[in-house]
Amino acid sequence: METIYDVLSAEHDQVADLLQQATCNGSRESLLKVKAKTDLHMAGEEKLFYPLLQQKDELCDLVKHAFKEHKESKTVISELERMDESDHNWTSKVEKRNEKKIDHQVQEEENKVFPAAQKVLSQDKAQEIAQQCL
Ligand SMILES: [Fe+2]
Ligand SMILES: [Fe+2]
Structure with missing residues (x-):
């Protein structure tokens, strides 16, 4: 049976694909797709996943950091x-700031959280x- 880690990892892959598309075609439409997917993904994590982790003292700092990362990626x-x-500057900004930021966040989640x-x-x-x- 699927776990939350499977669901979130699959979403990370979807975001990465959309981001790849946005970087390639540089269109606003693609960026909006990235936004829609990441908003939904982060909302799910913030509502269902992080609150459970936050109850554990040892994970408190990790979760605080994850919330901070979410805030930063929403700003970007x-x-x-x-x-x-x-x-x-549009394409290079999408590429550098967005991809770097989201990629970093995904790595952190999958490898630490x-x-x-x-x-x-x-x-x-x-x-x-x-x-x-679901
Ligand atoms: Fe996240
Ligand atoms: Fe995530």
């Missing part, structure tokens, strides 16, 4: 949203919250 995306896509969560959340719980995501 809204900055891009306000820019004109014909701006010559998930293993730490697996230590404190039972397999049952990890499956139960996966169901709530």
